[in-house]
Amino acid sequence: DIARSTIEPLPELEEPPDPQDPFGGYTANRLEQDLLMATSGIVTKTIRRRLERYKRYMTQLGAEELDVVRKYKDLVLEAYSFAASAELVHAPGINVMYGDKKGDIGWWASAKLPIRPDHVDTKVAIDGTNPANDPQGWYGFDMNPQLVNPERGFVYSANNAPQPNDSVRYPGHYYAGNTRATGIFEVFSEPKNDWTVADAQAIQLDHHSPVYRQNAEALVAYADAAGAEVEDFMRRWDGGHRVEDVAPTLYYRWMYRTIQGAMYDEFERAAPAESVLEKFEAWHKTIVSENFFPRLLANSDSPWWDDVRTEKVEDASTIVAAALEAGRADLRATLGDDTSKWYYGRLHTVVHRHAMTDAPLVGDFLNVGPYALPAAKDALNKYEFKLKEAVNFDVFSGPSMRIGIDFADVDAAESILPTGQSGNVFSPFYDNQADLYHAGQFRKQRMNRADIEAHQTARAYFRFAGAKE
Template sequence: MNLAFRIAAIILTMLFSLAYITTRTIAPEYDFKHTTVGVNSDVEVVFDDMAVPHIYADSEPDAMYALGYVHAMERLWQMDLLRRAGAGELSALFGRDMIENDKYLRTLGMRETAIRTVETLESTASPEVLDAMKAYLEGVNAFIATKELPFEYRLINAKPEPFTLRDVYCATGYMAYSFAIHLKTEPILDWMKTALDSSYMADLAWGQAGFSHIPTDDTLRDISGLASRVHALDELRLVPQWLGSNAWVLSGDRTASGEVIFCNDAHMAYASPSVWYEAHIVTPELEYYGNHIGGLPFPAIGHSRDHAWGITMFVNDEIDFYRETIEGDRYLHGGEWLPLEISNEVIEVAGDDPVEFQVRKTHHGPLLEKDLAMWWTFNHYPQNRIHEAFYGFSRGSGIESFAASAELVHAPGINVMYGDSKGDIGWWASAKLPIRPDHVDTKVAIDGTNPANDPLGWHGFDMNPQLVNPKRGFVYSANNAPQPSDSVRYPGHYYAGNTRAAGIFEALSQPKNDWTVADAQSIQLDHHSPVYRQNAEALVAYANAAGVEVEGFMLGWDGGHLVEDLAPTLYYRWMYRTIQGAMYDEFAGAAPEGSAQEKFESWHRTIVSENSFPQLLANPKSPWWDDVRTDEVEDAAMIVAAALEVARTDLKEALGADPSKWYYGRLHTVVHRHAMTDAPLVGDFLNVGPYAVPAAKDALNKYEFKLEEAVNYDVFSGPSMRIGIDFADVDAAESILPTGQSGNVFSPFYDNQADLYHAGKFRKQRMDRADIEAYEIARAYFRSEDSKE
């Protein structure tokens, strides 16, 4: 045996020994007894075959204590990142690399709003809500104080601080921020409207013309860099981003069972662990099965035996940007110079000295740039009652009480979906909608010096879109525009295109009254995009008009996205190169030197760009088609044909010269990446995947990816779960998570659902005690110190 081999064998033996010891000490302990003053009577927790805790307690606070404990046992690292992101405190874990991100997050004001909210909780929240929140946090902190910390803390030699009510609202703030696609959209739209001729903007699906706007002026600062900052933070994938969702509810008149069917798949950025932690709570007065976000005590999505609720993004306009006139520490408003509000902030940095900086604010909000203030519903509405809403969702006693809970949501805006065992179904667009002056265009930066441009107040909840028990027998939401859209109240440029919404509506509008959960699940897994099919037909027609022959697999493509399909592989590269061929020259001519590609990529990653492509294809006379860098006047056919050649070159370099082997699944893959994905040695160990999946960039089975210079379709978001419930048999409710229930890499439940999920399969959400015990893997007990053995 040579020396190198002997050394390798010794190292391998040491690694296996270390792995065994580590697994034994850090892996979650499902079979335990915990004696505490945190519960007034004993609590029993039965873990089923998916490690879902079924918590049986004599009181709600005792159940919430146990929930907090087991939630931390499985997801403490995730919970810590989420609260730190909302507070701008990531540098305390990760060091200097996070300082600029923390400055940005702290400036947004989520931490300040959380502190202000907690100061008023005793007088605004009901005692039941407050007691439940406190009990949950006591459970979280009991785990931190008494158990081994997750593996990640050992890697960075850190320990989490105890959780407080402030942390709950910081986590909520980050959730609200992740909804706010305005930060990615408005800065680049503002630059485009300022830099480009109005004829170009008229051909984009970005909303009405005719609003007031600051006139084009060379002295106006370019604010499009804000979008790049947001994208850079997204790329870190430290915490989940909300990026869409589907949901629908069918009345009993439309189902085979005669009872309501409820479905929801919320779309979020993929990560490991995945977003949701499932738990089943049972007390003498209460029972529900909930999907919980890390560090939040009440489920955002869930069901009881009597009702179910879910959410999608409302994508209402919650953010406005105001250009301020700044002079020193004051700003101009209404002809008067007013003092800026200045706060001195301190960022703690792991392994280094603290960093001090200032947050400067006008009455509109914090200055994200020297002269650009951000007005945000989340910070401006006087009461933050979203956790009272979530509390009410899980404890609803009928559609009227549920609607009252939906009214409490101020931000982020959510579409709340509802169905119950009585046969009622409903949908409410829940948010506090600001009353804005009719002349104000909120899609671009507004003149902050004029008081006439400021918000005027808040609409009542009766003005929000909502629908209860419609005659058609279903309600649905897929981030589509409410009616009327494209107005001051519902600006149309944020809403998703009609691909998913139309797919749901058309399917449920069929003359079919025998729907089952299995039928509904087939909709959730539908990978066809009629919009992409129509786009492809237009691309082929333009290429043919230019005398260019197109690959046969593109002809008659049905918009499907199976992993063995060829058409979507070419379609996406062709679409990207067509948009680039049509638009990049205008960006290059208007952008400062060296910034055109960054601005083009920022634009191309907006929902406005996605929605505008069909409109561009439908207008062969659009000014975008002409390449302004040449003397020749190009038309749509010339640009599309040239784009096809570039797309072919891209795919030959990436997949080989034979188009018959350009299988979609070779490029379209998903890896559920851990926050430490880039860490040496452990990154791949912590990640889950890759998986090739039959899904589209925008279809009901939506797996989102970036189109960019690099030739890959690496998925970054998709359904964070898929729920289907028939109230004829609530015990047969089904769902699936993308990875697993546990966030601990040494748990067998870290990734045990990944194969099922990516194969389009489901598993039960058990509520029947006998069924739970038939699949029991462990049992835990929380003992009151007053109890007897």
């Protein structure tokens, strides 16, 4: 634990004797006494249950008791250990990160983990009507993946499968591969102890993918083995995704066509002819397709490389070389024959779409963008797009905020939003941060009241309806 209890357990709270007395005879004085005792250290299970009872009956308290709860609200929040708070989240299975100015750090996977029968494989479909497949119970929270004050000096979360040394005991489903997690681990494993807010900002803007760089190296090696000609910019690619780069443009089409070359034949054999492409695209949009790609490249003997539609047994080099030519053809048809103009920014753009984006005449007015930007599907600067038959890398998700905080100087924190603070399209704050955000810049996050008042540019007044002037 980050902190340890210094208090004696309190007696169990009895159930309320009747609905008219939901707090079981608790007075404001008794409530205040218990809350004061709770704030002297980490909350025990007894006190935590009592506080849960407080929440449950909050709407039934009188004014005197509510005043006490308001008075000690912050103390109650401090009393909960961060781990205990994470334990209260039963679903969904989110990651909870912790850090404080004392130097304590922690990471917990929340939600309840079910105890499965030995014969159940959660990675495949099972018969939900068979009670023998039902969960047998729930593991205790102490069995959840977690890491507190590790020797390596950092914790991280990037929708990745936790590493074995993160106390993982049970397999789970993770929507992304370990591409971003690999980048984070590499950066923070460097011998550096003078991290600054500027360094934190640079990490968030990193558009390099070490996994995609390795994938590209494998693709080039297979193409060489087949005697195919490969562009020099692909051989030199560092995994970066600058707007003016051409290597990532070709890489993604090459990746898509390689996956298609390895897998499409199985869909053609299994699905009706009129729905083969639809079935393949539906599968390819899942996490399975791209997550298995590095493993496919690492196994030249995988049976997936063979095209089952032919009598010949195709190998990895043959499929990869054909995919390279197919990817080139895609880009020639879309961007022209001049490979030097295959700029990544021509295909990789983001538009922040309003809920009424499809409304005639006003849709484009309400949207913010498009912006070409240096980012990747799974770099630290992550802007997600789907690899598909259509040749575009239109973004459908990205960071909701960027922020850099030095706990030693919180007032100097900097952050930025993708568009603006207001949802009112006529407000000057609707999209006033958009240009800064997509240029990789930040703005001071003013948290100090005196600082805010010294830099205010306007003042908003709120008046109750019917109030007198």
